[in-house]
Amino acid sequence: MTNFLQLAGIRLGAAASSREEAVRLCGELLHSLGAVESGYIDAMWERENIMSSYMGEGVSLPHGTDSSRQYVNFAQLVFVRFSEPVDWDGEEVKLCIGIAAKGDEHGELLGNLAEKLLEPSSYQALMESASTAELLELINL
Amino acid sequence: MSSISGAKVKKLVVACEAGMGSSVMIAKQLAKQLKAHGVEVSHSPVNQLDDADPDVVLCHRGLGQRAKQAMPDTPVVVFDMFLGDPRIQGVVDAILNGDTISDD
Numbered sequence: 001m002t003n004f005l006q007l008a009g010i011r012l013g014a015a016a017s018s019r020e021e022a023v024r025l026c027g028e029l030l031h032s033l034g035a036v037e038s039g040y041i042d043a044m045w046e047r048e049n050i051m052s053s054y055m056g057e058g059v060s061l062p063h064g065t066d067s068s069r070q071y072v073n074f075a076q077l078v079f080v081r082f083s084e085p086v087d088w089d090g091e092e093v094k095l096c097i098g099i100a101a102k103g104d105e106h107g108e109l110l111g112n113l114a115e116k117l118l119e120p121s122s123y124q125a126l127m128e129s130a131s132t133a134e135l136l137e138l139i140n141l
Numbered sequence: 142m143s144s145i146s147g148a149k150v151k152k153l154v155v156a157c158e159a160g161m162g163s164s165v166m167i168a169k170q171l172a173k174q175l176k177a178h179g180v181e182v183s184h185s186p187v188n189q190l191d192d193a194d195p196d197v198v199l200c201h202r203g204l205g206q207r208a209k210q211a212m213p214d215t216p217v218v219v220f221d222m223f224l225g226d227p228r229i230q231g232v233v234d235a236i237l238n239g240d241t242i243s244d245d
Contacts, residue, residue: 056224061162111169
């Protein structure tokens with residue numbers, strides 16, 4: 001499988017004082033990796049306002065709108081874990097998986113990720129592991 | 142209210158807004174679970190549901206009304222949590238066991 005996550009796309013101990021700051025942090029990271037043009041960052045916040053990207057279990061999945069696919073250069077995920085939970089419209093988020101995709105190419109990885117989030121031992125690793133190498137392997141597996 | 146026997150479901154569609162995040166995650170996860178039973182699982186923006194021609198629609202509560210308006214004669218099952226919602230598992234179980242699926 002193509003690696004949709006890279007070491008440089010993993011941030012541990014991040015800080016954000018709001019949901020918007022957290023979403024933009026994910027967007028800026030995607031931008032710094034070259035995966036998206038800067039217009040995508042605003043689109044991520046726009047999408048967040050249409051419907052929360054909160055998934056449950058302290059995890060959210062911010063991404064752009066359908067029309068913002070034009071700003072995507074290549075499909076990529078970023079993994080941003082916060083030291084302190086971010087208030088997400090009443091929910092507490094500790095982990096953001098930011099997504100950029102042109103089509104469905106990242107779908108299989110996302111489906112696998114759902115299983116890992118629902119399985120207690122891999123969930124704990126995702127939420128607590130301090131090793132970026134371990135997290136990279138766990139997600140790209 | 143619409144309903145269908147789980148045994149007759151061949152096409153399950155997860156409705157979404159942008160189709161890049163949560164709905165893709167759910168659709169792929171369910172596709173894996175239902176592949177062996179010959180059920181196709183896909184995702185579709187809520188305003189294109191008609192083209193996707195689903196037997197059953199799954200969507201987050203926030204999109205439920207729009208999905209039902211688009212597909213008045215198709216069961217639309219709404220859930221509250223993307224991860225581990227018992228209603229999502231309920232649809233999978235109903236398909237596997239041939240139980241009735243309905244929106245209410």
